[in-house]
Amino acid sequence: MEEFKMELIQADNLSIKYPNSDVPVIVNTSFNVAKNEIFVLVGPSGCGKSTILQAIAGFISSDGVLKMNGETITGPDWQRGVVFQNSSLYPWLTVKDNVGFGLKVRKFPQKKIDSRVRYLLDLIGLSDQSQTKTFELSGGMRQRVAIARVLANNSPLLLMDEPFGALDAFTRAKMQGLILDIWRKEKTSIFMITHDLNEAIRCGNRIAIMNSHDKRIVKIMDNPFQDTDLEEISDFELERKIDGFRKDILKIINQ
Numbered sequence: 285m286e287e288f289k290m291e292l293i294q295a296d297n298l299s300i301k302y303p304n305s306d307v308p309v310i311v312n313t314s315f316n317v318a319k320n321e322i323f324v325l326v327g328p329s330g331c332g333k334s335t336i337l338q339a340i341a342g343f344i345s346s347d348g349v350l351k352m353n354g355e356t357i358t359g360p361d362w363q364r365g366v367v368f369q370n371s372s373l374y375p376w377l378t379v380k381d382n383v384g385f386g387l388k389v390r391k392f393p394q395k396k397i398d399s400r401v402r403y404l405l406d407l408i409g410l411s412d413q414s415q416t417k418t419f420e421l422s423g424g425m426r427q428r429v430a431i432a433r434v435l436a437n438n439s440p441l442l443l444m445d446e447p448f449g450a451l452d453a454f455t456r457a458k459m460q461g462l463i464l465d466i467w468r469k470e471k472t473s474i475f476m477i478t479h480d481l482n483e484a485i486r487c488g489n490r491i492a493i494m495n496s497h498d499k500r501i502v503k504i505m506d507n508p509f510q511d512t513d514l515e516e517i518s519d520f521e522l523e524r525k526i527d528g529f530r531k532d533i534l535k536i537i538n539q
């Protein structure tokens with residue numbers, strides 16, 4: 285009898301080929317994303333991280349098993365919200381209307397939309413900008429709106445592809461704290477890609493690692509240092525341990 289697991293995403297022997305090429309980008313990779321976890325994927329440029337994320341989103345097809353809550357993923361749907369590095373917002377709409385857009389399309393009652401949007405603007409710290417047009421916002425603010433817009437749908441899984449890649453280090457650190465805060469409050473699961481190992485260590489419950497040639501996730505590590513703000517560490521011993529952990533990850537990336 286098959287064992288029942290509380291997994292949100294199940295990927296078994298997943299292989300992915302783009303239609304315009306005979307060469308597969310991903311070959312026989314297997315992993316699970318558990319409910320309520322932040323699963324971070326790291327690896328060198330071009331190894332196939334975004335390809336895996338796009339397959340989970342349902343934007344591209346794959347071979348093998350790829351399921352969410354036991355159901356095969358066959359295309360995009362509201363259960364998986366995607367945030368990109370430069371998520372495009374609707375520039376002619378206000379912050380508030382951007383966040384409520386998806387709910388409006390799904391014909392939620394205006395009252396419900398208003399209260400959900402109010403809550404989310406408070407969560408991302410943009411209540412005062414609710415009437416601002418999004419072209420007037422800074423990059424960090426724009427990404428916060430993009431995240432709130434996805435959260436508005438109550439998607440059980442957030443897919444984030446380098447969500448803070450275009451931000452300066454200071455804003456980036458603040459956004460990492462915000463993501464952890466949102467994750468705790470909304471109890472959402474997050475699949476996140478980053479180039480930044482410090483970001484992976486701060487945010488992930490687990491860190492999945494790819495290298496440049498195997499075309500699959502070669503190792504998944506539990507992360508004992510989640511929620512440690514590396515800028516704030518004053519404990520030398522802890523710093524040394526995190527440094528060792530970072531080097532272990534790098535070694536696998538460069539294998």
Ligand SMILES: Nc1ncnc2c1ncn2[C@@H]1O[C@H](COP(=O)(O)OP(=O)(O)OP(=O)(O)O)[C@@H](O)[C@H]1O
Pocket residue numbers: 302304305309327328329330331332333334335336
């Ligand atoms: N639409 C596409 N058609 C064909 N090949 C593609 C397409 N998108 C990506 N690829 C190829 O798939 C491989 C993996 O790309 P992918 O974008 O998934 O890597 P990545 O690890 O996310 O890279 P980066 O960190 O630079 O964003 C690359 O060789 C890339 O050229």
